[in-house]
Amino acid sequence: MISRRTGLTATAAALLAGAAGPAAAAPSGGGAGAAARPARASDPAGRHRLGADAEAVVATGATAVVAEVQGPHGSRTASAGTADLTDPGAEVPHGAAYRIGSDTKTFTATVALQLIGEGRLALDDTVERWLPGLVRGNGNDGTRITVSHLLGQTSGLNDYLAASPDAARAFTPEGYHRSRFRSQTAREQLAAALAGPPQWLPDPVDSPGSRRRWGYSNTNYTLMGLVIEEVTGHPWAQEIHDRIIGPLGLRHTSSPGTSPYVPGPTARAYTRFPGEDGLTDTTLTYGGGADGCLISTAHDHGRFLRALMSGRLLRPAQLAAMKETVAADGWIDVPGVRYGLGIAWRPVAGSRGGIWFHGGTHLGVVSESGVTPDGARAATSGTFTLRMGGAGQDAQDRAARRLVDRALTGRW
DSSP states (O other), X not given: OBOSSOSTTTTTTGGGSBOOOSSOOOOSOOOTTXXXXXXXXXXXXXXXXXXXXXHHHHHTTOSEEEEEEEETTEEEEEXXXXXXXXXXXXXXXXXXXXXOGGGHHHHHHHHHHHHHHTTXXXXXXXXXXXXXXXXXXXXXXXXXXXXXXXXXXXXXOOOHHXXXXXXXXXXXXXXXXXXXXXOOOHHHHHHHHTTSOOSOOOOSSOOTTSOOOOOOOTHHHHHHHHHHHHHHSSOHHHHHIIIXXXXXXXXXXXXXXXXXXXXXXXXXXXXXXXXXSSOEEOOOOOOOSTTTOOEEEHHHHHHHHHHHHTTSSSOHHHHHHHTOOEEOTTSSSSTTOEEOSSOEEEOOTTSSSOEEEOOEEEBTEEEEEEEOTTSSOEEEEEESEEEOSSHHHHHHHHHHHHHHHHHHHSOO
């Protein structure tokens, strides 16, 4: 749900997005990884490369990480760190559940593209057609925004997180504890985004030859969820369950609604707020909506990505449309990143044709993943620490991406 870049403005109103767990939040404080445990891997010695790469993530100061790599010949898992800073001996379960944040967008986009494949929706349908009068005021214009703009992050709409008037107060331990059970509806989120003029208005006709500006905005997927509900007559979460979660047997993937809890087994999630030295336990947090609320595991997430890229979920024309990309410069600290429809591509040394990914950040959790273009191999990880800005988070992100890249390109 939160932007892949974890600075203050990109994570505004982050109290509405976070990892959750079964117990009440503990007091802030403690150092990340001060009592980390070594990685545990699926082989007896725990020495395979995935385990070493999980340890490398914890070595940056993260409290805990869980990871899995899946391929045609099976899977391997690893975890490192401690599941609870108040109990340094608490092992991180290999099957730990976590909020996958904006990786939810790939699920939402898949449902939208399925509806397009069925002829019930079209990429050039406008928001105004399905939600008349909803996107208006302050220069915002739903007649100029199409489904393609929403899915591809090219609408110009403000990100409701960054537009929240409570952002400054939210980014403190006190603000988190005050707001951790507070939820917002999709229309309340949209109202925040529409309170000011858009970043830009897209071209009236979304033609393949037009120059398309790109800018990440969670509001696009909040709106996409509302469009899905209008098209189907069902909640967007029901459509994700009936079309993806159920058919693929993703038994540990769910939409929690307004619940701030994540079902066990899991690990506690920690956040370092701007200006703070210690970590705050941010395990309890409302999860958001179609832009970023899903809870999953490394195993379930990998199964989804492999099914998607192998063509099990989308017809060829819609999968091809998902892979039509535009430059997403500055989104993450990797050159050459391009964004498609709910999924992104980046070059990786040693890979054939780069990898597809998205990534997600919630309060206290960072999801990093990738899948080969043919779906043959997927690598997924969840790190239970978010440090808002700074070198520590940058190092953690690089280590997690390295884990994914090595898992997708190496031998194991």
